Amino acid sequence: MVHNNLKVWRAKFDMTQEELADKVDVTRQTIIALEKGRYNPSVELALKIAEYFKTSVEEIFFLREKL
Amino acid sequence: MKKAVLLFGIILVLFTIIMSIFVSVFFLAMVFLFFPLSILYTEQKSVDEREKFIRYKAGYLTLHLTIFLFVILFIQEALSTGESPQVIYYLLLIFPSVVYTFSFLSQRIDLARSGRIVLYVFGGWWIIFSLLSHGFTISSLIESPIGFGYLIVAFLSYRWKRLAGIIALIYGLFLLARLTGSFRDPQLSTALLVLIPLPLFFSGIVFLKKDDSI
Numbered sequence: 459m460v461h462n463n464l465k466v467w468r469a470k471f472d473m474t475q476e477e478l479a480d481k482v483d484v485t486r487q488t489i490i491a492l493e494k495g496r497y498n499p500s501v502e503l504a505l506k507i508a509e510y511f512k513t514s515v516e517e518i519f520f521l522r523e524k525l
Numbered sequence: 526m527k528k529a530v531l532l533f534g535i536i537l538v539l540f541t542i543i544m545s546i547f548v549s550v551f552f553l554a555m556v557f558l559f560f561p562l563s564i565l566y567t568e569q570k571s572v573d574e575r576e577k578f579i580r581y582k583a584g585y586l587t588l589h590l591t592i593f594l595f596v597i598l599f600i601q602e603a604l605s606t607g608e609s610p611q612v613i614y615y616l617l618l619i620f621p622s623v624v625y626t627f628s629f630l631s632q633r634i635d636l637a638r639s640g641r642i643v644l645y646v647f648g649g650w651w652i653i654f655s656l657l658s659h660g661f662t663i664s665s666l667i668e669s670p671i672g673f674g675y676l677i678v679a680f681l682s683y684r685w686k687r688l689a690g691i692i693a694l695i696y697g698l699f700l701l702a703r704l705t706g707s708f709r710d711p712q713l714s715t716a717l718l719v720l721i722p723l724p725l726f727f728s729g730i731v732f733l734k735k736d737d738s739i
Contacts, residue, residue, distance in 0.1 A: 488574070
């Protein structure tokens with residue numbers, strides 16, 4: 459399972475789920491599912507999100523929960 | 526909702542009303558099937574990747590539930606009549622399997638594996654059909670060598686791929702020659718002549734082909 463700290467990054471940029479969803483061309487439900495870890499993003503979506511936050515994919519998505 | 530979809534829906538509803546008044550009420554029933562389906566398919570492009578993934582999962586589940594339903598109908602027909610079910614029941618069972626098998630095989634998976642999958646799927650079906658046709662007896666197992674032949678070729682292919690390929694082709698030709706003219710019903714004859722040897726020819730060619738997908 460892929461873990462992520464999308465919620466943290468979204469808070470850093472002071473964005474709502476709806477706003478992020480619009481920026482990366484998905485629905486708000488997909489952002490909710492990503493944040494709750496119920497859905498693994500495609501490479502394309504992961505890259506889009508990382509590009510939007512101007513960081514690398516590994517900073518947002520990772521295989522093990524960060525301690 | 527897109528304008529094109531809305532327009533299509535309005536035309537369809539008008540067409541249905543006219544047809545149901547002047548021709549048959551059957552057309553009215555059809556709109557309840559086609560209208561939601563048309564919306565589902567025309568909006569396919571506007572959905573995001575997660576929804577597409579959910580739709581694929583839903584399609585996969587639907588396929589298995591449909592096959593399960595057909596199996597129930599098939600068994601019910603066999604038990605209630607005490608005879609082999611009509612050809613349409615065999616085709617209803619085989620058709621989703623064929624579409625599913627060949628659609629995922631078209632995604633360029635490992636050739637030998639795809640050959641084996643075809644043999645397992647069709648071999649399995651023919652054994653089930655033989656059991657149902659002969660009333661779940663031991664003799665029906667003895668009288669159903671076609672399906673077991675498929676499975677034996679599939680097992681052989683794990684160790685001797687080329688040999689399995691040659692055997693599959695010979696077995697397919699043998700069945701084609703043996704079965705030609707053996708069925709009185711032309712509908713059944715055509716369906717079985719295509720469905721029985723075809724998987725063997727497919728797998729035979731696939732086993733003999735050099736796998737260059739790596």
